[in-house]
Amino acid sequence: MDPTTATGIERAEGGAPTVAARLERLPMSGYQRRVFGVIASAWLVDQIDVALLTFLLGSIVAEFGLSPAEAGQLAAMTFAGQLVGNILAGTASDRFGRKTVFQVTMVVWGLASLAAAAAWSLPVLMACRFLIGVGVGGEAPVAQAMVSEIVPASVRGKYIAIMEGFWAVGYVLSGTISFFLLPYLGWRAVFVVVGLLSLVVLAVRRAMPESPRWLAERGRHAEAEAVMAGMEAAVVRATGRPLPPVAPSVAPAPEARAVGNPIATLFAPAYRRRTVMAFGLWFFALIGFFGLNSWIAVLLKEKGFSIIGSVGFVTLINIGGIPGFATAAVLLERLGRKPTTALFLVCAAATAWVYGSATGETGLFVSGFVMQFFMFGMWSCLYAYTPELYPTRARATGAGFASAFGRIGAILGPMIVPVLVRDYGTAAAFQVGAGGFLIAALLVLTLGIETRGRVLEAVSR
Template sequence: LLFSLGSGLSALTTTLAAFLALRFLIGMGLGGELPVASTLVSEAVPAKDRGRVVVLLESFWAGGWLLAALISYFVIPAYGWRTALWLAAIPALYAIYLRLRLPDSPRFAAVRKEETVWKNIVHVWSAPYRKETVMLWLLWFCVVFSYYGMFLWLPSVMVMKGFSLIKSFEYVLIMTLAQLPGYFSAAWLIERAGRKFVLVAYLLGTALSAYFFGTAESLVGLMASGIFLSFFNLGAWGALYAYTPEQYPTSIRATGAGMAAAFGRIGGIFGPLLVGSLVAQGVSVTAIFTLFCLAVLVAVLSVAVLGKETKQQELA
């Protein structure tokens, strides 16, 4: 509800302050929705199918990206940004309609809810779960930092490399299409090769693609590296959402997943701001994308060293 109201009302604003206030509301809605959705599905699906189903759930993020890219390409030039924001509110309102009949988590319903929110937050950092929490916070920060830093700037980076804005939207749309096979391949692999393998492999693919995208000069090089960047990065995102809720017991699962995602959003704030700052200082696109490559490698190390395999394990 917060997300859809913020999207629709943003189209009515006439000042930057009002627009930013409503974008803040949208962020609250999105930030609260994502970890709860993945936790709810994790607790409702049998262990043998849980990873695959959660990754497929997250694949609809790519569907939204594709729709947003199409609106950017076709609607904004002809009808303006306000129309685009009104359209963005419609799917969220439909989601509210669907949620009216959605049952709550059977696992959560079976747990006596005696602990307060603050006790749950402290529990996430208690000795039995401290290692998992450190791993997840590092992983989320680096993934969200690099994702928003790279993908929010993709059209602008294409412009910096000599293409028109309309052409940039077109190329980004093509790159975005690669997100879907990235998700689907991760969904296929995650119950066969395991969570750690998928995360490490797809994050390594993300790091290499980011480096080559930053160094590419030709259109073929940019498109190829951009397609691989979308493929691997969004496949890693799907595995991340499947992996995160499995680190905690039911009593603190959503709290732990939400806190990790929230810490990651700090990276999502700094990533795009850092790109803008570095561009203003004349830092090259190559150097900027190399920085994101290194951030993703830190995420790889956190999973490889601190992570545990949770494939087909029953939730605690």
């Protein structure tokens, strides 16, 4: 008799529970939270660097005398780098491991941030921002895969959403650093400070374990067993209790195993519909988000705010993203991935439309705060949902390619906005953003599947 049929538990040769089954039976403890904290802290510092251009663009435009088109090209370089990083690091992570690639990405963007401080011309600064994008973009799919593979299914969405919520915190910290340093030391000093932060986090993340799911998938069973045994012992020490029985799990479908190439897996019949949804979701959501956020400070300046005043204003409305991601983390586990993602996208569209039509500081602040609540909550949904759609051998690749399609939208957004603002006024930028969010919501509702509470191996069937 098949042991899976008898017990509902996926077992390896010889009847031993597999890594996936053993991982799912582990209760959340201080050990998993510490590992999560290492990943999330790296993510936080990454997002501080990504957000910098939102706050520094006005000063950089003034120093280099950039035209609106040149400013848009500079903003787009970060997203171009992220596109490359998403694809390279995502596929490399599925081939060479999560931990190694995760560390390399931080070295790349940390050094590039320090180099950006010394940029003497627009082309040099554009090259630095491209490399920053490669590093930060490379971290995204790897971080998603790592958290989803270590955290149990019952709380997986919540923890990935919380990790992504550190982006909102990163935006606020980026604005705070810029607000206090920019008037006295200039934009170059801000790049130096953030680049030095990367070295601190790099030292911390060296203690992070490799994903035992990935090791088992690659046939490195002895290493997977060593990591798994270490995790089990750490959880026992953290909880002070024996481990519960092995949780039920589901073996991957036979047809899924037959596709060895991770890129080919994305377009296999079992995953093709998910891939169309994920790629389109990221593209339209990011064309909306970055089309708005890359130009908010500049648009505020056109409404009469000073450079420093606009930086402070944007920092304050970004605080709305913190309760936004916290709310998304709760709803992802209670309502599910599909309805929560669609809800935040629709609400982001509505509030972007309102913000674009607002007048007066009070109206701008209230509508902007609520807009960021839903837009940052939307990000938590994207990052929680995407890695669950694919099997372990293609998880980071799928997340990376979906993110890469998003970066195409992120590149187009900042380039389209100045043309629209020139021809139709500032409200047009927010109307286009709202349209992008609505299309993304429609894709989720029509093509999306529900993954809440399901073991990753079961979702992969």
